Amino acid sequence: MRSNSALTVRRATADDAGPLITVLAEAFLDGPVADWLVPDPHERRTVYFRYFTLVLHHGLQHGRVDTTSDLSAVAIWYTRDEVPLLASTDHYYEVEKATGRYAPKFLLLDAIFETHHPHPPHDYLAYAAVDPHRQGRGVGTALLTHAHQTLDEAGRAAYLEASNSRNRDLYQRLGYRQGSPIHLPTDGPLIWRMWRGQPTDGTPAPFPSDLLPFRRPL
Numbered sequence: 075m076r077s078n079s080a081l082t083v084r085r086a087t088a089d090d091a092g093p094l095i096t097v098l099a100e101a102f103l104d105g106p107v108a109d110w111l112v113p114d115p116h117e118r119r120t121v122y123f124r125y126f127t128l129v130l131h132h133g134l135q136h137g138r139v140d141t142t143s144d145l146s147a148v149a150i151w152y153t154r155d156e157v158p159l160l161a162s163t164d165h166y167y168e169v170e171k172a173t174g175r176y177a178p179k180f181l182l183l184d185a186i187f188e189t190h191h192p193h194p195p196h197d198y199l200a201y202a203a204v205d206p207h208r209q210g211r212g213v214g215t216a217l218l219t220h221a222h223q224t225l226d227e228a229g230r231a232a233y234l235e236a237s238n239s240r241n242r243d244l245y246q247r248l249g250y251r252q253g254s255p256i257h258l259p260t261d262g263p264l265i266w267r268m269w270r271g272q273p274t275d276g277t278p279a280p281f282p283s284d285l286l287p288f289r290r291p292l
């Protein structure tokens with residue numbers, strides 16, 4: 075695992091939105107999920123900038139957005155303490171406005187991820203991205219290690235979906251364990267579900283059982 079101790083991680087604000095939208099759109103521009111969502115690479119750039127504008131502002135409003143001092147990375151986290159209600163109608167309209175004829179694919183991805191979301195309380199890492207020119211230098215590791223320290227102090231678990239096997243390996247090194255994968259329809263890529271539970275006896279907690287839905291205490 076690479077380390078990058080020179081970087082400071084801090085909470086992002088609305089003033090950081092422009093550069094962080096660019097980091098998200100550029101980082102996710104290539105790869106099997108991008109090919110599946112928007113097969114045309116020329117249209118993809120426009121659609122992605124619009125979509126990640128929505129994603130970043132949603133994160134600033136409803137979640138926690140971390141970034142680095144040089145704005146080269148972004149992580150969007152949400153607290154998930156109970157099974158959420160379905161997305162609001164506004165969300166559907168906003169996704170349709172941002173992604174046009176690709177909206178059914180984006181909404182299908184949301185729905186599939188939601189159906190496969192584990193139930194125990196956790197923080198959900200919805201997006202992690204590093205500027206493509208800065209990848210592979212420990213920035214992503216520094217960004218996530220910062221969040222994990224806070225989670226460990228609070229005794230909280232984390233969950234994410236890894237979109238390729240290289241990311242999965244990074245997350246495994248950071249303490250996540252793999253659940254059953256999701257196969258995106260039709261002939262789409264595999265997505266690895268990753269859970270970082272708090273260790274009980276020194277060994278990482280396994281992926282939570284899908285058969286034990288979380289029930290809110292009375």
Ligand SMILES: CC(C)(COP(=O)(O)OP(=O)(O)OC[C@H]1O[C@@H](n2cnc3c(N)ncnc32)[C@H](O)[C@@H]1OP(=O)(O)O)[C@@H](O)C(=O)NCCC(=O)NCCS
Nearest residue numbers: 101202203204209210211212213214215236237240241244
């Ligand atoms: C995944 C990501 C956030 C990691 O950040 P990073 O700063 O590149 O990662 P680090 O330098 O701390 O660690 C490097 C490890 O990250 C993983 N990694 C995944 N994609 C990578 C990429 N495009 N370039 C470099 N490392 C990548 C690998 O496991 C790598 O280790 P390896 O070189 O031994 O294979 C970043 O590469 C990225 O933004 N990728 C594109 C968007 C994405 O896939 N986000 C995650 C969605 S699950």
